[in-house]
Amino acid sequence: MEDKKELTKDLLTTSFKELIMQIPFEKITIKMITDGAGVIRPTFYKHFQDKYEILEWILKKELADKIQILIDNDMEEDIFRLLCNCLEKDKELYKKLYAIEGPNSFDELMHHFIFNMLTSLKNKYPLKSSGELEIFPSEVMLRFYTFGLTGSLKHWIVHDSSYSAEQVCDAYNYIIHNSILELIDLPDSKS
Structure with missing residues (x-):
């Protein structure tokens, strides 16, 4: 049944x-x-209930369920690569889905999905202890990464970027391992 x-x-x-x-x-x-x-x-x-719920089903079946398999098998390092590959595979479909506006839009659903996924990862693994991190609630950090990921993925799909999923993953890995201050050429400070 x-x-x-x-x-x-x-x-x-x-x-x-x-x-x-x-x-x-x-x-x-x-x-x-x-x-x-x-x-x-x-x-x-x-x-x-309505056609918006189909968007939830697409997200669940084509992205969330596949990513959950990686999480269940302790393969978190592969999550972003899988996410990018799935989006690239049906790029034209996702471009149409991202064009839907409103409170139940695909963009909103993706935002909630990524936030919940990052939250479950934070709950599965402890945060590295750092005195600097303790002044910010972990939710602030999770929201920062959520906005960065969802915005970057949407921009990649919607703006007909010629970058492949592999290139987006490589850029993502580079960016998350380097701060903006390490990426730009700041003039030497004069005392």
Whole structure:
């Protein structure tokens, strides 16, 4: 029974993806989605409350579930690479999803997903102790990284960047291991 439920959700999601590639999100109707999936309208509401919930399903199935496997297997070093590869694989789809505006937008969902993922990593592993870090709540640090990651990923997808997922991962690794002050050529301080 659970397999049939998931199959139906996947059919509806596939129909939605085909539609979003052709027409703007706000013009997609539930009837259009169900017609494309070959099901009746009440079937949609057995699986999703609205078309925004399909965005949550896409994020869960295509990104979150895959990343959770890495976390469960202590392979956290590969999370960002997998995330970039998944986004690159369906770059045109994600570009359309990022164009959706409003409080239930894909951008908002991605922000919550990344924040929750970073929070679970912080809870799984202790923070390195540092006197300087103790003056800031860990939530401040998590929000800083969340805004940086979500903004960078969105910019990469939306602005037709020619960088590959591999190049984005390499840049990310370089940036998180170097402060901005190490990256710029500051003039020598004069006493």
